[in-house]
Amino acid sequence: MKRLEIREIGPEKIINISNRNTTVRMDEYLMSLPKDVIGKIMMDRGAVMELMGRLKATLNAEYIGVYGGFLEDGLIGYVSLARCDDMPEIQIEVLPEYHGQGFGSELLKRVVRMASDDFGIDRFKYVVNPANTVSIALVETLGGVLQEPKNYAEEMLLKTYVLSAEVPGVQGE
Numbered sequence: 001m002k003r004l005e006i007r008e009i010g011p012e013k014i015i016n017i018s019n020r021n022t023t024v025r026m027d028e029y030l031m032s033l034p035k036d037v038i039g040k041i042m043m044d045r046g047a048v049m050e051l052m053g054r055l056k057a058t059l060n061a062e063y064i065g066v067y068g069g070f071l072e073d074g075l076i077g078y079v080s081l082a083r084c085d086d087m088p089e090i091q092i093e094v095l096p097e098y099h100g101q102g103f104g105s106e107l108l109k110r111v112v113r114m115a116s117d118d119f120g121i122d123r124f125k126y127v128v129n130p131a132n133t134v135s136i137a138l139v140e141t142l143g144g145v146l147q148e149p150k151n152y153a154e155e156m157l158l159k160t161y162v163l164s165a166e167v168p169g170v171q172g173e
């Protein structure tokens with residue numbers, strides 16, 4: 001596999017990649033759940049509001065950095081680090097035609113190491129929709145630790161992992 005070149009990019013470049021991906025949308029995911037599960041989630045209104053607030057805050061968060069992965073000078077993916085209360089939150093996307101070839105894994109490993117070297121960050125949050133099996137496989141492969149959900153709504157709607165900068169098999173940039 002060719003090695004990616006990784007460098008900082010402007011956040012406006014993300015949209016070119018996001019527009020090409022079809023990630024599991026929260027409303028579609030909700031509709032896919034059995035009615036009794038949706039009912040149980042909705043009973044805890046406070047928890048649902050808190051989760052929606054978290055999602056909104058992530059969308060509006062300021063970036064600590066956005067790193068692009070380049071292959072032969074073309075941008076094929078990115079990892080962004082958004083400023084959050086406790087630890088930076090990771091978002092990652094790779095262009096669809098490059099999925100499943102190890103690029104997401106390489107990008108994430110190396111960016112985590114770069115952020116650790118550049119900013120001294122040693123822990124990252126990785127929040128994922130429970131239906132996003134590839135993203136879950138990715139973070140678990142890199143040693144992400146699943147956090148205990150605070151309530152039923154969180155258990156069903158969002159999985160939160162904590163990823164350490166000490167990912168095995170990564171040398172500094």
Ligand SMILES: CC(C)(COP(=O)(O)OP(=O)(O)OC[C@H]1O[C@@H](n2cnc3c(N)ncnc32)[C@H](O)[C@@H]1OP(=O)(O)O)[C@@H](O)C(=O)NCCC(=O)NCCS
Pocket residue numbers: 021022023024091092093094095098099100101102103104105106127128129132133134135137138141
């Ligand atoms: C999630 C994403 C970044 C993964 O990038 P990728 O380059 O496709 O992933 P990789 O090829 O590096 O694979 C990472 C792991 O996922 C698993 N995986 C890859 N493709 C898979 C598939 N189709 N089904 C199940 N698992 C799969 C493998 O276990 C792999 O681990 P391994 O290296 O130990 O074999 C990419 O699929 C993507 O951009 N998806 C759309 C956006 C998105 O969902 N972002 C995450 C939001 S939290």
